[in-house]
Amino acid sequence: MSTITSTDNSFRFLFEDADVRGETVALQHVLNDLYAAHPYGEGVKRLLGEFAAATVVISNNLKFQGRVVLQGRSDGPLSLVMLECSSEGQVRGLARGDLDAAKGPLSSLLPNGVLTLTIEPDVGQRYQGIIAVQRDELCDVLSDYFEQSEQLATKFWLSADEGAAAALMLQQLPKQLVPDETVRFDQWQTLCALAETVTDDELLAIDTDNLLYRLFNEWTVKRFDPKGIRFECNCSSERSLNAIRLLPEHEITELFEEQETVTMNCEMCSKHYSYSLTDVRPEEEHTLH
Numbered sequence: 636m637s638t639i640t641s642t643d644n645s646f647r648f649l650f651e652d653a654d655v656r657g658e659t660v661a662l663q664h665v666l667n668d669l670y671a672a673h674p675y676g677e678g679v680k681r682l683l684g685e686f687a688a689a690t691v692v693i694s695n696n697l698k699f700q701g702r703v704v705l706q707g708r709s710d711g712p713l714s715l716v717m718l719e720c721s722s723e724g725q726v727r728g729l730a731r732g733d734l735d736a737a738k739g740p741l742s743s744l745l746p747n748g749v750l751t752l753t754i755e756p757d758v759g760q761r762y763q764g765i766i767a768v769q770r771d772e773l774c775d776v777l778s779d780y781f782e783q784s785e786q787l788a789t790k791f792w793l794s795a796d797e798g799a800a801a802a803l804m805l806q807q808l809p810k811q812l813v814p815d816e817t818v819r820f821d822q823w824q825t826l827c828a829l830a831e832t833v834t835d836d837e838l839l840a841i842d843t844d845n846l847l848y849r850l851f852n853e854w855t856v857k858r859f860d861p862k863g864i865r866f867e868c869n870c871s872s873e874r875s876l877n878a879i880r881l882l883p884e885h886e887i888t889e890l891f892e893e894q895e896t897v898t899m900n901c902e903m904c905s906k907h908y909s910y911s912l913t914d915v916r917p918e919e920e921h922t923l924h
């Protein structure tokens with residue numbers, strides 16, 4: 636096992652005497668970058684943090700190159716919360732709506748909302764699951780969804796404050812080490828009960844090795860090397876330029892009649908891209924007057 640050095644990483648771990656695996660995620664710097672793009676209030680920062688930690692956990696299940704996108708939509712205080720994490724650990728995201736909405740659970744910020752979980756492989760077909768927000772907390776909504784869709788019992792614990800977010804997940808594995816159904820069930824129940832004792836503060840403050848010891852010291856746990864997580868937006872000058880090129884011809888003409896350069900801002904990382912009419916229509920000679 637290597638020493639933990641970064642503040643933003645995720646770990647996989649296995650119980651050596653049970654068919655159960657787990658993951659932890661701790662995020663700090665990623666969130667600073669994520670929050671920098673918009674004037675998010677405390678409540679929205681907290682929800683974005685939970686979304687980020689959850690999306691990283693889910694992305695660790697990817698067995699191919701690609702990305703996981705977790706989106707929440709509602710007609711409540713927030714119209715959209717979106718977090719993306721790639722198989723390489725690149726995170727980006729945003730929230731839209733009342734950015735100063737009061738701190739509260741998922742159900743108060745996205746009341747009667749719908750979550751969409753999209754798995755996008757770089758090559759191959761994308762998969763989308765739709766989840767109604769019928770529980771107060773994001774961790775419970777996701778636990779229910781995974782239990783139904785993966786048919787493997789899965790539980791999430793999420794915690795976030797203004798500057799940090801963390802996740803713990805346990806998932807039952809297909810029968811391998813423990814063939815007896817009763818023992819299997821008891822082990823799962825016991826491990827979940829132990830994990831359930833974790834407080835929000837502990838989840839945020841204790842590093843993975845100490846957390847695993849604090850929760851599961853009577854079990855043999857094998858922890859794998861960490862995977863680094865970072866904020867990285869995959870927007871590009873070329874993509875923004877293509878977005879302008881997709882506008883109807885007359886709109887492009889009008890845009891550049893009003894100003895010599897048009898600036899596009901990326902909503903997720905606040906990068907600015909500026910273009911002249913020559914950039915948009917390089918094949919023509921232009922005179923504006």
Ligand SMILES: [Zn+2]
Pocket residue numbers: 868869870901902903904905906
């Ligand atoms: Zn960007």
